[in-house]
Amino acid sequence: MIKLVILDRDGVLNVDRHDYVKSPEELVLLDGAAEAVARLIRAGKTVVVATNQACIGRGIVPESAVLSVHEALQQRVALVGGMFHKIYYCPDAVDTPRRKPNAGMLLEAMAEFNASPTETVMVGDAARDIEAGLTAGCRSFLVRTGKGLESETLLKEKNVTNYTTYDDLAAVVDILLQ
Numbered sequence: 001m002i003k004l005v006i007l008d009r010d011g012v013l014n015v016d017r018h019d020y021v022k023s024p025e026e027l028v029l030l031d032g033a034a035e036a037v038a039r040l041i042r043a044g045k046t047v048v049v050a051t052n053q054a055c056i057g058r059g060i061v062p063e064s065a066v067l068s069v070h071e072a073l074q075q076r077v078a079l080v081g082g083m084f085h086k087i088y089y090c091p092d093a094v095d096t097p098r099r100k101p102n103a104g105m106l107l108e109a110m111a112e113f114n115a116s117p118t119e120t121v122m123v124g125d126a127a128r129d130i131e132a133g134l135t136a137g138c139r140s141f142l143v144r145t146g147k148g149l150e151s152e153t154l155l156k157e158k159n160v161t162n163y164t165t166y167d168d169l170a171a172v173v174d175i176l177l178q
């Protein structure tokens with residue numbers, strides 16, 4: 001039984017920008033993403049975000065701006081009845097235990113919301129999301145939005161195969177709630 005759903009942010013919930021989402025004005029949700037979150041909430045799941053935001057560590061976007069974007073993200077999903085129980089972000093610009101592909105943020109979420117690896121799923125559009133999910137022992141889903149298509153190729157090259165791919169978050173939620 002799935003209890004905790006951990007979502008990557010850029011490319012899963014909102015349009016990924018090569019120059020980072022720097023303000024709420026630049027936050028553009030992907031079609032159906034907010035509704036998919038709302039369906040998980042209505043089904044009683046705990047839903048969190050785990051996002052790398054190296055733009056903070058690199059000095060490109062102030063942490064306060066990232067927090068405003070997260071507030072806006074909460075408001076957008078709330079409009080359709082969704083919410084995030086917590087938004088974890090990693091400001092580090094270099095490899096650290098919290099920064100995906102490492103599993104730090106996922107392990108924090110599982111501890112905080114008391115979910116075992118078998119009760120947890122990870123959804124992302126990047127190879128590092130899938131790698132973090134598998135390291136944490138969670139079922140991992142790649143979505144074809146965002147960087148998804150290039151990530152499928154990258155994961156194949158890395159011989160990572162124990163994950164499943166769906167078109168978008170709504171399709172993953174269909175599977176989780178069926």
Ligand SMILES: [Mg+2]
Nearest residue numbers: 008010011125
């Ligand atoms: Mg992403």
